[in-house]
Amino acid sequence: MLRNQEIRIYLFTCLFFIGIAVGIAFLFMSIEAAVLVVLLAIILFGVTYRFTAWRYREIEQLSGYLQEISNGNYTLDVRDNREGELSLLKSQLYKVTKMLSEQGAHLEEDKQKLTDAISDISHQLKTPLTSMTVMADLLSDPRLSEEKRQEFTHNIQVQLERMEWLLSSLLKLSKIDAGTIHFKRELVSVPALIEAVAEPMLVPIDIKMQRLHVQGEKDVTFEGDLKWTTEALINILKNCVEHTPEQGDVFIEFSENTLYTEIVIRDTGIGVTKQDIPYIFQRFYKGVNASEESVGIGLAMAHSIIMSQEGELTVRSEPGVGTDFHIRFYKAVV
Numbered sequence: 001m002l003r004n005q006e007i008r009i010y011l012f013t014c015l016f017f018i019g020i021a022v023g024i025a026f027l028f029m030s031i032e033a034a035v036l037v038v039l040l041a042i043i044l045f046g047v048t049y050r051f052t053a054w055r056y057r058e059i060e061q062l063s064g065y066l067q068e069i070s071n072g073n074y075t076l077d078v079r080d081n082r083e084g085e086l087s088l089l090k091s092q093l094y095k096v097t098k099m100l101s102e103q104g105a106h107l108e109e110d111k112q113k114l115t116d117a118i119s120d121i122s123h124q125l126k127t128p129l130t131s132m133t134v135m136a137d138l139l140s141d142p143r144l145s146e147e148k149r150q151e152f153t154h155n156i157q158v159q160l161e162r163m164e165w166l167l168s169s170l171l172k173l174s175k176i177d178a179g180t181i182h183f184k185r186e187l188v189s190v191p192a193l194i195e196a197v198a199e200p201m202l203v204p205i206d207i208k209m210q211r212l213h214v215q216g217e218k219d220v221t222f223e224g225d226l227k228w229t230t231e232a233l234i235n236i237l238k239n240c241v242e243h244t245p246e247q248g249d250v251f252i253e254f255s256e257n258t259l260y261t262e263i264v265i266r267d268t269g270i271g272v273t274k275q276d277i278p279y280i281f282q283r284f285y286k287g288v289n290a291s292e293e294s295v296g297i298g299l300a301m302a303h304s305i306i307m308s309q310e311g312e313l314t315v316r317s318e319p320g321v322g323t324d325f326h327i328r329f330y331k332a333v334v
Contacts, residue, residue: 062093069097121170128159169297172231173283176304183225183309190220190254190263197233198252201241208246216254222261222329224309232305233265235298236325240267243323260331266324272317280315 135152138144144152175181194214205212240250244267254263272280279285283300306313306327317323 065093069100121166125163125166128163132156132159166297169301173297173301173304176301176308181228181308183228183305185223186226187221188224188226188229190216190222190256190261191218193226193230193233194252194254194263196226196230197237200234201237204238204241205250208241208244208248210241210244210247211249213249213251214253215251217256220254220256220261222256223332224311224329228305229309232302233263233327235302236265236327239299240265240269240323240325243267243271244269258331260328263327264324265327266322268322271319271321271323272315273319277315277317281313 135156139149139152172181194216198212198214202212237250237252244250249268251266252263253266254261256262276285281299281303282296284296285300303313310330312326312328312330314326315323316326
């Protein structure tokens with residue numbers, strides 16, 4: 001303890017004032033008074049010294065605790081459930097420790113997600129790149145027929161478009177995850193939204209001779225971002241069209257009540273198996289009934305967009321009957 005400079009200063013200061021007090025008592029009072037002052041001073045000095053030493057030991061313990069935290073050990077619990085400033089400080093340090101522990105766990109989780117995402121992206125890009133490399137080698141053969149040359153050129157174009165869509169979708173998803181996209185809160189007309197969603201899907205629907213049924217009141221609205229919600233619903237509708245057989249039916253129904261605005265997109269397709277339902281909105285997840293062209297990112301992006309607007313996206317499905325996607329945008333409580 002005496003190696004601590006503050007303790008030495010405190011000790012010498014106490015001795016100095018005790019000496020002054022004893023001298024005054026001896027000169028102006030009596031020897032008995034001087035002895036009494038000495039005894040009281042010794043007792044007071046002993047008590048304060050022990051208290052000060054205890055506080056310094058506590059501070060030293062806290063210093064060691066902080067060192068353990070800096071080394072990444074978040075398992076220690078320094079709380080003592082007593083009253084006082086030190087106990088309050090210990091409680092605050094414990095709260096900070098728990099927060100750091102949770103942040104560390106989140107960072108590890110994010111790191112694992114990033115590793116998995118990179119692995120998934122690599123896997124998704126590897127197949128089209130390999131295919132294009134093979135076809136590019138074949139195109140360099142002067143003996144290749146014109147028909148095959150056009151076929152390979154078309155296939156390369158298709159693969160490039162697929163890669164462009166994948167990378168664009170991943171960029172959008174990463175921006176949503178990072179919270180860098182500002183979703184507007186504007187009044188959106190649902191009939192106008194559905195028209196914008198259906199327009200790019202009319203050709204694929206026509207090619208498969210499917211029937212698109214739209215039903216809802218013309219004055220249905222909600223507060224959200226028209227552009228991003230359109231992209232989310234296009235991905236959902238595209239999924240329904242892809243998984244519905246030729247001459248099948250796809251339905252879009254919308255309604256509004258005092259609590260929320262609901263949009264239901266359903267199909268008469270092959271459906272989703274029960275074991276796939278909990279994972280259908282996970283990126284890169286491909287269910288049992290997924291098409292070969294699917295990369296498992298469209299529904300994940302739709303889910304992220306809708307949830308980022310404080311909406312709700314759920315799915316119900318029965319294999320062989322069809323799949324229903326329910327989108328709800330809740331109204332603000334006044």
